[in-house]
Amino acid sequence: MSTCPEHIVQYMHEYLDGDISREHEQELKAYMRDCKDCQQHMQELTSTIAFVKSAAVIEVPPNFVEQVMQKLPKRRMRTGVQSWLRRHPFFVAAALFCIFMSASLFSGYKNDQEFSFTKQPNLQVEGQTVIVPEGETVKGDIVVKNGDIIVKGAVEGDITVINGKYMASTANVTGQIDEVDEVFEWLWYKIKSSAKNAWSFIEKNE
Amino acid sequence: MDALVNKRIKQVLKGDQQAYSDIVSLYQQQVYHVCYRMLNNRHEAEDIAQEAFIRAYTNLHTFDLKRKFSTWLFRIATNLCIDRIRKKKPDYYLDAEIAGTDGLDMYSQIASTNRLPDEEVERMELQERIQYEISCLPEKYRVVIILKYMEELPLQEISDILNMPLGTVKTRIHRGREALRKQLGNL
Known part of the structure; x- marks a missing residue:
């Protein structure tokens, strides 16, 4: 049996796989016509295949599906929301951060509803209006919350008005003038000022 | 589907x-x-x-x-x-000495020795023989022969399942067939 040339045996397998080329098939057939061993080899191969193919299907045990379903891990993928949260820990952290930040900021906004202003010498107060009198010069920044400011004299510094109006006739202000009305502007102001504070704190430490 | x-x-x-x-x-x-x-x-x-x-x-x-x-x-x-x-x-020989572990095999032996019509017994023997011959194959040939001739899957799908090139799958099927042919020829 070992007398069959290797390439012929190779052609037999190509033939059995159904992907033999026409030339190989002709060569195989021509060779097999004269070679008893090759005929027997081929015969044995085909009966081997028939033998394996005659295997009966072994039935799956009953209750197989139920058993698999019982063994499935229960907690995984229980609800869509849970699995989504679990898959996106960064979003969860960011959302929590935003919630806590805004809560502290808005509570700060509520507490700041009272009229207040930066204490400076030579400032006049009429009701909820801060006045820089004519001929006077205020050195330093002025912050007025929940009130207006009228500048008749001069200010050497910034003026910030929160929830109020800045009014001036013959004013002389060397610094910036900010009017903050809306909640979001107020938020922005708060963030800016806390950043400034942090910066000055760092500078001081140096 | x-x-x-x-x-x-x-x-x-x-x-x-x-x-x-x-x-x-x-x-x-x-x-x-x-x-x-x-x-x-x-x-x-x-x-x-x-x-x-x-x-x-x-x-x-x-x-x-x-x-x-x-x-x-x-x-x-x-x-x-x-x-x-x-x-x-590696556990094969150790296991053989423990009575409890080959109980499973014994049980299936007993189950199959219930007297049945001759025809049925002949069919049983063929099935046992097939399973025996398949189990004698090295596992790399066994898996391709099972997928090809028992599940009747196309070669390309077998190559995808086993994550190996089509050429390798063909070679293994050829060698598997030859190995089986020799096993059957000896008996």
Whole structure:
């Protein structure tokens, strides 16, 4: 049996796989016509295949599906929301951060509803209006919350008005003038000022 | 059928665990059969087939819906079978001495010796013989012969399942056939 040339045996397998080329098939057939061993080899191969193919299907045990379903891990993928949260820990952290930040900021906004202003010498107060009198010069920044400011004299510094109006006739202000009305502007102001504070704190430490 | 399977997979991914039972009942027979032919033991086959479905479930989010689910499932199952065979090998002789462990084999022997009509017995013998010859093959030939001639899968699909080139699959089938031919010729 070992007398069959290797390439012929190779052609037999190509033939059995159904992907033999026409030339190989002709060569195989021509060779097999004269070679008893090759005929027997081929015969044995085909009966081997028939033998394996005659295997009966072994039935799956009953209750197989139920058993698999019982063994499935229960907690995984229980609800869509849970699995989504679990898959996106960064979003969860960011959302929590935003919630806590805004809560502290808005509570700060509520507490700041009272009229207040930066204490400076030579400032006049009429009701909820801060006045820089004519001929006077205020050195330093002025912050007025929940009130207006009228500048008749001069200010050497910034003026910030929160929830109020800045009014001036013959004013002389060397610094910036900010009017903050809306909640979001107020938020922005708060963030800016806390950043400034942090910066000055760092500078001081140096 | 693939569309239905994909629909069920999406349902499972959305959290509907019950939808998975349709997938299991659709493929249980094929997966169990491959495992049984690979492992030559019904209890082990059941164990591994169940494990394959559980693994597929827990890793379902990694399955690419554009691919064929059965191919992916068969890959999990055949890998588990090969792992099991390799783990078993070194323990083989030790196990043989323990009475409890070959109880399973004894049990199946007893079950098959119930007297049946001659015809039936002949058929039984052929089936036993087939399983015996298959189990004598080295596992790398065994798996391709099972997928090709018992599951009747196309060569390309076998190559996808085993994650090896088509040429390698063909070579292994050729060698598997030759090995079987020699085994059968000796008897």
